[in-house]
Amino acid sequence: MTLLRHLWADATEPRPLRPHQDLALQELRRALVEGCSRVVLQLPTGAGKTRIAAEIIKGAQAKGNRLCFTVPSISLIDQTVAAFEGEGIFDLGVIQANHPRTHYGMPVQVASVQTLSRRTLPKTDIVVVDECHMRFKVVTDWMTASPDVLFIGLSATPWAKGMANHWQKLITPVRMHELINAGILSPFRVFAPSHPDLAGVRIVAGDYDEGQLAAVMGDNQLVADVVETWLRQSERRPTLVFAVNRAHARQLQRQLFRADVAMGYCDANTDRVERQLLFAEMACGNLAGIVNVGTLTTGVDADIRCIVMARPTKSEMLFVQSIGRGLRPAEGKADCLILDHADNHSRLGFVTDIHYANLQGKKDKPLRTRKERGEPMPKECLACGVLKPPNAAVCPACGFKAERQSEVRVAEGELVERRPGKGKATFEDKQAFWSMALFVDGQRGKNGKMAKALYRGKFKEWPRDLAWEPKEPTPEFLSYEYSRRIAYHKRRENAA
Ligand SMILES: [Zn+2]
Incomplete structure (x- = not known):
């Protein structure tokens, strides 16, 4: 009995919140106090979404509010219920045909969006929408019909078009690179062994046409490259391969098999039991990995140490979700x-560089890729081949220092010195500058005017796609800002 009670207590003992989880809840509370009733909380994969959702549920329970938690598919119901029980929440009902946990009297309900779309919606005060970037029709209809119900959306990638038409506010309490630095997510190394020619591939609804993409990626040489590179570099790590479509996935699986590499196969028709079997086979080493067709982007908890991307995409959502698996x-x-x-x-x-401060409306211009925005892109290290950050003088993987092609170049008849690290400003540089400008602006009560002028003076463009997040300035920034003020006063004196 003592042992049993001990086990029981351990299972429900709340772990302390991590700092970013605490921050997420604080920011959520602040948004609600400010009167927002449709809030999206962006949490990178691995940030502990279940833990945060559990806190939201416990908060609702404490205040006697009814809450409905929606999941994107029926197959996710049981694992969601189990996860909440692991957080000490047992008083919940499930809305799904004949489910043993059906209990309409429970103040907390877990429901799949498919089931909800066939039923009268439950009476509730709060709806938590998991994977809200999928923009379920039943949920958006519900939002329109129930102005008094509070909706909280959860997503690792809330960048779908039209989100801003239903949701008021986006909260981004923590970034992926911060979780990596804190050891909560694993770091990664990227190699780019092939460069498929996608010039002729049509763009449909913002991404590459699947059929044409499969034709390009199914090229024998490209497939052989995937196999050879894996044999050479993977160290036989448990691997997820992302393929374009079924035929392409089967082709990759076959060619790997010919090289004595056994990988499983998974697509949208592979049921939950089969999937679990595949992961178990991989965990014990019977399978080297799993080739999948975009189906393993969510809800995978397996130990994956290598990701093979054989599916070109322009979608940052698909890209981030795929890599998040590893x-x-x-x-x-x-x-x-x-x-x-x-x-x-x-x-x-x-x-780690993909970040948006705001939700996208239906009529907003389509999000441009980093390359289309003219941002500096990662470069291959000449020594080890790893992709290194733009402007990195020294390779973070092997320490190789690339010789600069020329330290001095002639521009408009003038000698211009090129100092290392003074390349084109990255999005992060711009955001950092903008945040510090906002801070100084705020202190002087300039309503953003001064920040905009400072920014334009520095980058010769107006701030665009940047977050309104004031940050304490560095001494370098302050001395820059001071020099601008001096220059301004001098100009005025000269003009007078
Ligand atoms: Zn290197």
Whole structure:
């Protein structure tokens, strides 16, 4: 009995919140106090979404509010219920045909969006929408019909078009690179062994046409590249391969098999039991990995240490969700190896650099890729081939220092010195400058005017796609700002 009670207590003992989880809840509370009733909380994969959702549920319970938690598919119901029970929430009902946990009297309900779309919606005060970037019609209809109900959306990638038409506010309490630095996510190394020619591939609804893409990626040489690179570089790590379509996935699986590499296969028709079997086979080493067709982007908890991207995409959502599968930390895992055969990194940059401060409306211009925005892109290290950040003088993987082609170049008859690290400003540089400008602006009560002028003076453009997040300025920034003020007063004196 003592032992049993001990086990019971352990299972429900609440773990302390991590700082970013605490921050997420604080920011959520602040948004609600400010009167927002449709709030999206962006949490990178691995940030502990279940834990945060559990806190939201407990908060609702404490205040006597009814809450409905929606999941994107029926297959996710049971694992969601189990996860909440693991957080000590047992008083919940499930809305799904004949489910043993059906209990309409429970103040907390877990429901799949499919089931909800066939039923009268439950009476509730709060709806938490998991994977809200999928923009379920039943949910948006519900939002329109129930102005008094509070909706909280959860997503790792809330960048779908039209989100701003239903949701008021986006909260981004923590970034992926911060979780990597804190050891909560695994670091990664990227190699880009192939460069498929996608010039002739049509763009449909913002991404590459699947059929044409499969024709390009199914090229024998490209498939052989995938196999050879994996044999050479993977160190036989448990691997997820992302393929374009079923035929392409089967082709990759076959060619790997010919090289004595057994990988499983998974698509939308592979049921939950089969999937679990595949992961178990991989965990015990019977399978080297799993080739999948975009189906393993969510809800995978397996220990994956290598990601093979054989599916080119322009979608930052698909890109981030795919790579997110390999970033769970595990014992003995130093990093995740990413073999990008799809040129996704030279189109979208590193996943850690993708960030938006605002939700996209239906009529907003389509989000441009990092490359289309003219941002500096990752470059291959000449020594080890790893993709390194733009402007990195020294390779973070092997320490190789690339010789600069010329320290001095002639521009407009003038000698211009090129100092290392003074390349084109990255999005992060611009955001950092903008945040500090906002801070100084705020202190002087200039309502953003001064920040905009400072920014334009520095980058010769107006701030665009940047977050309104004031940050304390560095001494360098302050002395820059001071020099601008001096210059301004001098100009005025001269003019007078
Ligand atoms: Zn290197």
